[in-house]
Amino acid sequence: MSVRKAYNIWAAQYDTNNNKTRDLEAIALRENLISIPFNSCLEIGCGTGKNTEWLITKATEIVAVDLSEEMLKKATIKITSNNVKFIKANINQNWTFVEKPADLICFSLVLEHIENLDAVISKAANSIKKDGIIYIGELHPFKQYSGTKARFETEEGLQTVTCFNHHLSDFTNAAKKYGLDILSINEYFDDDDKKTIPRILTLLLKKSS
Secondary structure: OOHHHHHHHHOOOOOOOOOHHHHHHHHHHHHHHOOOOOOEEEEEOOOOOOOHHHHOOOOOEEEEEEOOHHHHHHHHHHOOOOOEEEEEOOOOOOOOOOOOOEEEEEEEOOHHHOOOHHHHHHHHHHOEEEEEEEEEEEEOHHHHHOOOOOEEEEOOEEEEOOOOOOOHHHHHHHHHHOOEEEEEEEEEOHHHOOOOOOOEEEEEEEEOO
8 A cells, every 4th residue: 555545544543552563663863862951843754643752852943744634634633832843745856845944853763654764764864963963763674674564454454554674784875975973873672672673763963064
């Protein structure tokens, strides 16, 4: 199922259904960014605002972007701050929603839906300030290799969202190609059990000054 169609359907239950990936990535984002100061934030794939709520406690302005209008409707009900601007956009196209470089760019469970990872990392590198930070939180490649994908139940049955596998080297090579230093790479496990396959992969990248 196409990404936009799937998330428009999923929006009605996204905040309430059982979703270990959603919940663990939210924890990962907070742990990675808690000690990093930022004023302006470009949030790619804001969804229903699960991370926007926390980001606005640190940022003075957020541009929150999503492909799904139904997800954005949920987010705008949840978050009424005048310092958050919600925009519907396809990040595979020109990033016309970028008015000025940001201190922080966040990707949360977005890049698995992007076939051309290189092109999107290039756009992000062009949209971040010097010394700015890019956070990436994704379903771990090991989970992808085992067949895990973004999916949800409906009355018609299980719906699977269009996804693409990205290897760790795809992320790191794209970062280096576009002048982004790798600050950290972390893995998050269900119940913090490191004997299992990690669920979430995070990267913190910094634009070289």
